[in-house]
Amino acid sequence: MVTIRILSINYDKCKPDLCGYACLKYCPLVIKGQKNVITIRKGTGKPIINNNTCLMAKKGTCGVCINKCFPRALSVTNLPSIETAGLLVHSYDENGFRFFGVPQIHSGKVIGLLGVNGIGKSTILDILAGMRPNGGDHQESEKGYEHFLSQLKISSFRQFLAEVDANALKVAHKPQIFTHLTEISDSVSDILSQSENQGYYSLTEVIELMEFTPILNRIPKELSGGELQRLAIGKALLQNADVYLIDEPCTFLDFRQRIKMAKIFHQLASAGKTIFIAEHDIAILDFQSDLIYLFYGEPHKFGVISTLAYSTKKGINNFLLGRLKDENVRIRGKRIQFTRVVKERDWEGRPGVEFPAFQKQVGSFNLTVDKGMNYFGEILCILGENGLGKTTFARHLTQSLKSVTVSFKPQFLHRKFTGTVREFLTQYTNLFIGSRAFSIYILKPFSISHLLDKPIRALSGGELQRCFLAGCLGKKADLYIIDEGSAFLDVEERLKATRVIRHIVSKNNAACIAIEHDIQIADALADRIMLFEGTPGSIGRTVGPLTKKAALNRFLKEIDVTFRRDPETGRARLNKLGSRLDRDQRKNDAYYHDF
The missing domain is CATH 3.30.70 (Alpha-Beta Plaits)
Known part of the structure; x- marks a missing residue:
């Protein structure tokens, strides 16, 4: 070979x-x-x-x-050779990224795409949306396309390309990045009206499903990240399409909204539509997908899509275990194993950071917080819908706790800093980042050593998130507050961040509050959990801190889904609605089922 x-x-x-x-x-x-x-x-x-x-x-x-x-x-x-990876589909430059292989087109199915960042998921979605693959010939793309078609053996993909070219097949695409919406000066109501195209859902149904009523008269520039995400998805749902391509729909959405999106995609599939979804929240990807394609390779160098479409359980477990046994391919040197917390720790009597009960009014929103304690060595996760005051709570603690040092990683990341990553981390941590300890505990785990001389303004979303996490955890503090630390990170990066957080908290004997929407990460990270309940945008109140089992049982029951742990990998799995396990756990009032 x-x-x-x-x-x-x-x-x-x-x-x-x-x-x-x-x-x-x-x-x-x-x-x-x-x-x-x-x-x-x-x-x-x-x-x-x-x-x-x-x-x-x-x-x-x-x-x-x-x-x-x-x-x-x-x-x-x-x-990889053609025998191993399949056909070379597309390349971006002489020394740039190359992508191999194509998926089968499965009508009436929700098809999940799983892989790290920079491995080709958005590339294949762009090709499905109409971008012509060049077959690796980036200089003569039309010639490369003809060569690609002559070598293509997957009939369903060949037919798909032919029907798209002939406008016989309609495709709706929700891209990964949707900040272009903020440049539109029309109201949300006008944008949705202009997007309506006699799709499966009517305009009235989309407004209700996506909860647009309170924001119909606002312009995109005034919307939050979650509202912009829902607007981008809503625009796609209004299209009269046969195939829906959804790139990372969970970013900025809370857990309830993620479950709701999953149910919407299943409704489309049941109507005979084909849905491709690229997603990093593996609990949601498992819940919403019928089949899964895996992506592997070397990020930003080459990517390969798996030859087979796997069942959700087998596909995600293969990804975590690092090998595709059916294809005789190893995609990672080490397996990813989730820590299983078998016994709740007893925190009573330990020292920690105490926060007092308080009420806070922000405009028409009222937040009521009960007195609580975050113990040293403990990670207290916060779960709840958007608009219930989680970020308000975090900011209040950052400003009001004077007896302890607080290191805060904000929810919304900005690129206002005009210097490099090296200068940013030095200023953020007030430390010499060239030390061996900083390299071992912060730079290497977050994979940002090669970014040190890159301007902050030139970073991608994932790179920026890793830099802010490094800055927050690189400080010596009594309390670390991390607001949505997994946003923009891929599966492997999220799990690495989880391990770094736990290690730094233990090493510094510090307390940690982590606001999270990824139920998988919350389960892996939390020692105890505090819930935020109420009416989004109006009233918020805290419940707890509670034990992880009690909190997750209450939270999942409110969302109306059940959870179990996969025995092979230890990961959190959401039961398919109406499945035998789902029915049994509901009957026993065990929405959160651990070993």
Whole structure:
């Protein structure tokens, strides 16, 4: 089997003004006078290395440019063969990301897409939405498309592309990033009216399902993140489409809203529609999907979609275990195992951070908080719908607790800081971030060492979240308050963040309050839980802190879903509505079932 290699360039690390184009200067082929081996991109001034002539890419020899590149921007990537990964579908650049394989089109099913960030989920959704794949030929994309079609063996995907080209199949696409909506000056009511296209749901039904009534007269710029997310989904639901492509619908939504979206997608599937959903909340992905495709590879270098569509249990467990046994492929060196808390700890009598009872009025919203204690060494998770005062509570503690030091990670992340990640972390933590301890406990677990010289304003959502978490946890504090720390992170990053939080809290003997909407992460992270109940936007009140079992049982009963733990991986699983396990747990009033 022939090994296919490409030379990849991390353009975030590439600094020609510092290295003086060392790759160009020391390349033996360039020194001999060979043309078109390394060219300089106009505009950016950064190199492009021709993989058809590069000795490292062709033969696996040389490697001079890799060794001479002191910013470590160059690396060689062994691509999977067609026998292993399937057809090369699309590439973005000579030294950029490549994607392999296509899914089957399953009519009347909710198809989940699971994989880390930068692995190709949005790429395949863009292709399904109408972007023409170039078959790996980014220079002559039309020629590459024809070659791709000639090699394509999956008939359902070939037929899908033909029907989309002929406008015989209608596709509705909710993209991952929807900030473009804030540039629209029309009201929510006008936007929805303009989007209506005789879809499965009428305008009146979408307004009711998506809870738009209170915000109909507002413009997108005035909406919260969750309201913008619902508007983006609502626009897609109003389309008269045969296929719905939904990219990360859970971001900014609370748990109740996530369950509601899952039920809506199932209704569409039962009407014969095909729904593809990319999602990082694996509890919700498990609950809402009929089948799951897995994505693996090297982020930002190449991605592969699994040949088979798996059942939800088998697919997610295979992803966590790190191997696709049916395809004889290992996708990760280590398995991901969730910690199972068998026995509740007794916290009584331990020291901690006490917060007093208080009431707070914000406009027409009233929040009532009971007296409570967050013990040192304990992680207190907060669950509840949006609009019940969780962030208000966190900000109040940050400002009012004077006897302890508080480190706060806000819900909404901003890019106002004008410096680099290195400068941001130094200012945020007031520490020397070059120390061995900071590298071991913060930089490496959050995978941000390579971002230190990158401007904060140039970071993606996931990178920005990891930097804010690093800044918050890098401080020495008595109380850490983390508001929605899993937003924008993929599955593996969320679990790494969970382990870092628990380690820092234990190491510093600190208390921690974590506001969370991902039930999987809340279950893995929490020692105890405090609930926020009431009427969103009007009245909020706290319940607890309670034991994890008591709190989750009450919370899930209110949402009307049941939960069990997977015996193979220890992960949280939401029972399918009406299943035998769902009926049995409801009968026993055990909405949260642990070992």
